[in-house]
Amino acid sequence: MRLATPVLRHAVCLAAVTLAAAAGCAPQPDTSAAPGGTASAATSGAAACTKGELATRTPGKLVIGTDKPAYAPWFQDDAPASGKGFEAAVAYAVAAKLGFDKSEVSWQTVPFNSSFAPGSKNFDFDINQISISDGRRKAVDFSSGYYDVRQAVIALKTSKAAGAKSLADLKKVKLGAQVGTTSLDVINDEIKPDQKPAIFQKNDFAKAALGNGQVDAIVVDLPTAFYITSAEVTDAKIVGQFAPATGTPEQFGLVLDKGSRLTSCVSGAVDGLRADGTLAALEKQWLSEAADAPVLK
Incomplete structure (x- = not known):
């Protein structure tokens, strides 16, 4: 974030x-x-x-x-x-x-x-x-x-999560987000992954976990996703964003x-x-x- x-x-x-x-x-x-x-x-x-x-x-x-x-x-x-x-x-x-x-x-x-x-x-x-x-x-x-x-998913370009095209494609990967955030709510309520998501105190820790392979992808808000992938973790990509709630x-x-x-x-x-x-x-x-x-x- x-x-x-x-x-x-x-x-x-x-x-x-x-x-x-x-x-x-x-x-x-x-x-x-x-x-x-x-x-x-x-x-x-x-x-x-x-x-x-x-x-x-x-x-x-x-x-x-x-x-x-x-x-x-x-x-x-x-x-x-x-x-x-x-x-x-x-x-x-x-x-x-x-x-x-x-x-x-x-x-x-x-x-x-x-x-x-x-x-x-x-x-x-x-x-x-x-x-x-x-x-x-x-x-x-x-x-x-x-x-x-809007929330978005970030994954390393080499990750198995990088090619996801749908919420169903993300169910089998290891996801992470900051504690107490709507990003974490999106994982639990919309993706509903097979594995429990990793929960981090700060997005710095989530970013580090992504980089070292502890998680396949993380969820953050969309502007933060663009910033991280363009300026901080340049070997990562935005997999996709979530549709706005009705x-x-x-x-x-x-x-x-x-x-x-x-x-x-x-x-x-x-x-x-x-x-x-x-x-x-x-x-x-x-x-x-x-x-x-x-x-x-």
Whole structure:
């Protein structure tokens, strides 16, 4: 899901030039609010969402959480405060909508699974490729979705998984994914492999396992798959991507404390960024617009 490097933008640009129609990595619609989030700021009144009225952890400051390392293409060079990378840029765009300039934003290291675990939080919101789900909503609040997600399978070009054309072709291979992710859910719920999947604490470990043959293939989100195969594990390939689920698409959302007084305002900021085209522009800048990856059925 990550792996930061200065070559990211070059790799993404090459992907955008050479790959065909966008499927799952397409720019966000910029005319309406994303489904799957919470009520927009309008429901609580615009005045309550002015900077001076916001119930942040420290008045006049905004604390944003994410994991470390913070991987590309979501963050560049493991440096969220730089504002480079899709999620870093989105975070600062949300902050600006709420009235905070860059000097008023600080970053807090938060492990992926801790971000949506029950209990009070040490951040105002967290951004870390966290998919909105009903199960997670029991413990935390989510903003409106800021990115529509597709999952993809990566295998070494010499692996027996490399030639898979369907979900059935993947049932007999050894698969792996990061713990607590929708990537792991896809393996268990859609592929339903004959072997139990390997589960890793971080995608770094999953990538290493792929390289040394512990697993035949791993599942990650599609932008990460393009980055890994173009810049990190160049002897690997994208085997295919999964078709979007019917109904509400899988989306990444910002995570907040359960019942946070900031939730509606943060959702309103995300909705505003979608409506004014900012999310679409940031996706074009930092993520590949095209995905020449076959759909596995």
